[in-house]
Amino acid sequence: MKKFSSLFLVVMSLSVITACDDDIDKGKIPDEVELSEEYYTGGKMGTVFVSSSKAYKQAMPAIDQDPALFQQFMRGERLSDKSFVTNEGMGYSGLGPVYIRKSCIACHPSYGGRGQRVETFDTNDSKNSYLLMIYDPSKPGLPLASQYFTGMTQTRAVGPFKAPIDEHGIQLTWHQYVDEHGNKYADGTPYSAGTSYEGTLIYPTVAVSQDAILFKDFDMSKHAASIEATIGIYGTGLLDAISDEDLRAEHQTQQARGYCQGVIGNDIDETGLNPYYPGKHPGRFTYLCTRATLDNGPGANALWNITNVTRPGRTYNYITEEYARVMSEDKDVQATLGQAAKQIFDDLMSKALTPEMTQEDYEAFMVWHRGLAVPAARNLDDETVQKGRALFYNNGCTACHRPSWTTRNNYKPLPAISNQKIYPYTDLLRHDLDMKEPGRAKICRTTPLWGRGLMKVVSGHGDMLHDLRARNYEEAILWHGGEAKQPKENFRKMSKEDRTALIRFLESI
Numbered sequence: 001m002k003k004f005s006s007l008f009l010v011v012m013s014l015s016v017i018t019a020c021d022d023d024i025d026k027g028k029i030p031d032e033v034e035l036s037e038e039y040y041t042g043g044k045m046g047t048v049f050v051s052s053s054k055a056y057k058q059a060m061p062a063i064d065q066d067p068a069l070f071q072q073f074m075r076g077e078r079l080s081d082k083s084f085v086t087n088e089g090m091g092y093s094g095l096g097p098v099y100i101r102k103s104c105i106a107c108h109p110s111y112g113g114r115g116q117r118v119e120t121f122d123t124n125d126s127k128n129s130y131l132l133m134i135y136d137p138s139k140p141g142l143p144l145a146s147q148y149f150t151g152m153t154q155t156r157a158v159g160p161f162k163a164p165i166d167e168h169g170i171q172l173t174w175h176q177y178v179d180e181h182g183n184k185y186a187d188g189t190p191y192s193a194g195t196s197y198e199g200t201l202i203y204p205t206v207a208v209s210q211d212a213i214l215f216k217d218f219d220m221s222k223h224a225a226s227i228e229a230t231i232g233i234y235g236t237g238l239l240d241a242i243s244d245e246d247l248r249a250e251h252q253t254q255q256a257r258g259y260c261q262g263v264i265g266n267d268i269d270e271t272g273l274n275p276y277y278p279g280k281h282p283g284r285f286t287y288l289c290t291r292a293t294l295d296n297g298p299g300a301n302a303l304w305n306i307t308n309v310t311r312p313g314r315t316y317n318y319i320t321e322e323y324a325r326v327m328s329e330d331k332d333v334q335a336t337l338g339q340a341a342k343q344i345f346d347d348l349m350s351k352a353l354t355p356e357m358t359q360e361d362y363e364a365f366m367v368w369h370r371g372l373a374v375p376a377a378r379n380l381d382d383e384t385v386q387k388g389r390a391l392f393y394n395n396g397c398t399a400c401h402r403p404s405w406t407t408r409n410n411y412k413p414l415p416a417i418s419n420q421k422i423y424p425y426t427d428l429l430r431h432d433l434d435m436k437e438p439g440r441a442k443i444c445r446t447t448p449l450w451g452r453g454l455m456k457v458v459s460g461h462g463d464m465l466h467d468l469r470a471r472n473y474e475e476a477i478l479w480h481g482g483e484a485k486q487p488k489e490n491f492r493k494m495s496k497e498d499r500t501a502l503i504r505f506l507e508s509i
């Protein structure tokens with residue numbers, strides 16, 4: 001009876017929290033309620049019990065409990081949501097000479113969130129979170145080693161400078177795809193039955209026209225372009241706190257088994273860029289595991305390279321030498337600046353530009369970044385969810401979507417999140433799902449599934465996978481092939497009730 005009443009209380013308290021759309025609920029759950037540890041997706045110190053539209057923007061309890069950290073968190077949040085401007089001395093100045101977007105929130109909506117699938121590549125469209133990647137099709141996993149373009153391609157510029165690519169020349173095309181089962185489940189039901197896109201699957205290709213490219217000697221016909229969408233920022237502090245040893249051990253375990261053998265990220269040398277952990281670490285962030293720690297990670301870098309806002313330690317522009325050369329020889333640029341080519345080139349390539357952001361602001365930004373909490377799981381005691389959970393564990397999903405990890409012993413940047421048992425549902429390794437036209441992300445990191453169930457509430461859509469080709473959970477699973485072919489087939493052969501139960505479980509984590 002005691003068990004029943006505590007379950008009842010859990011259900012009651014969680015539904016009250018769900019109904020309330022503000023910040024007051026801050027993760028306080030009544031003491032008498034005993035929740036299983038799986039509710040604490042981000043561990044006791046990294047989870048908030050908020051499932052409203054603000055679920056991805058909360059501070060972890062680890063931050064909340066320390067007023068000084070909380071103050072930094074709020075200062076950092078402002079740096080992530082303000083659009084940077086070009087004017088000097090305006091607080092958020094320093095945008096340009098070239099850039100990708102003006103703020104984090106432009107691509108990571110609702111702070112930790114994720115953009116939506118779009119039909120047109122327009123960086124003014126707040127739904128569009130795509131990064132454009134130009135790469136060598138014979139080496140899809142490698143960052144573009146190009147004298148022309150930066151790794152993340154810039155399509156915006158502050159006059160008189162010009163963008164390396166004119167966005168109007170970027171053509172996104174969505175194609176129909178029919179799988180070997182005619183887009184039907186084993187029971188004959190079409191995929192996504194009951195939606196306007198019933199029985200269809202779609203995937204994108206990207207073309208960039210030669211005349212949209214600033215560099216006249218760059219031959220686009222020898223290159224390929226693809227798009228990658230945002231993943232999510234919440235919880236990345238906890239992923240950072242997993243030790244390299246544990247990550248390497250997971251990799252070794254997978255190598256020792258005959259299936260789903262993930263690829264570990266390359267060792268990245270962080271000496272000089274990471275004040276807490278200098279030295280080499282295996283990549284674990286981004287779809288291609290190109291970044292190893294948060295301090296030299298996609299967010300710390302984005303603050304500089306998405307906007308080209310300089311700071312102490314990053315006192316140079318994110319541009320190529322070729323870009324500086326072409327701009328310095330451009331007659332319009334020379335005329336507007338009233339400068340000769342050499343001076344323009346030297347200024348653009350200077351390694352000693354004045355920092356546009358203070359070190360204090362940067363440090364506050366990192367407290368925010370590291371301290372974004374994971375929303376707690378919901379409804380885990382529900383019977384259908386329990387059934388779905390068993391299906392997830394028994395049909396091969398956990399081979400890659402490893403349910404839990406324990407963060408390292410003394411995580412120096414934020415000690416309070418050490419030794420936390422967390423439930424991200426990822427192995428942080430890369431796998432080949434053999435997708436049609438995967439672009440650069442052919443061998444892709446297993447995406448963490450935590451918090452995803454709230455995407456509809458937070459961002460108003462359920463688009464998934466690295467290029468957002470999946471319009472719901474069903475499609476995300478149905479695009480699994482290659483190493484994950486068997487689990488996908490298991491799903492395809494399930495009864496409708498079982499498919500629904502599995503998805504209900506995914507929605508609840």
Ligand code: HEC
Binds near residue numbers: 100105130232286298
């Ligand atoms: C142009 C849109 C865009 C902007 C603006 C942007 N990001 Fe991202 N972000 C992405 C994309 C796309 C990915 C996935 C990239 C990939 O794997 O290639 C990503 C990945 C990340 C990740 C990795 C998450 C993970 O699980 O590995 C973090 C963290 C992140 N971004 C933080 C930030 C922060 C902080 C800012 C602001 C300083 C920012 N981003 C600005 C597009 C953007």
Ligand code: HEC
Binds near residue numbers: 395452463
């Ligand atoms: C071989 C490893 C592997 C297995 C097994 C696997 N997945 Fe995945 N999963 C991935 C990878 C890799 C991605 C990211 C693919 C991409 O974005 O292109 C992913 C992405 C997803 C996503 C989309 C997440 C997002 O937010 O974009 C869902 C949902 C998902 N998997 C569910 C499942 C389920 C359910 C199963 C079992 C039926 C399963 N996966 C089995 C590797 C795997």
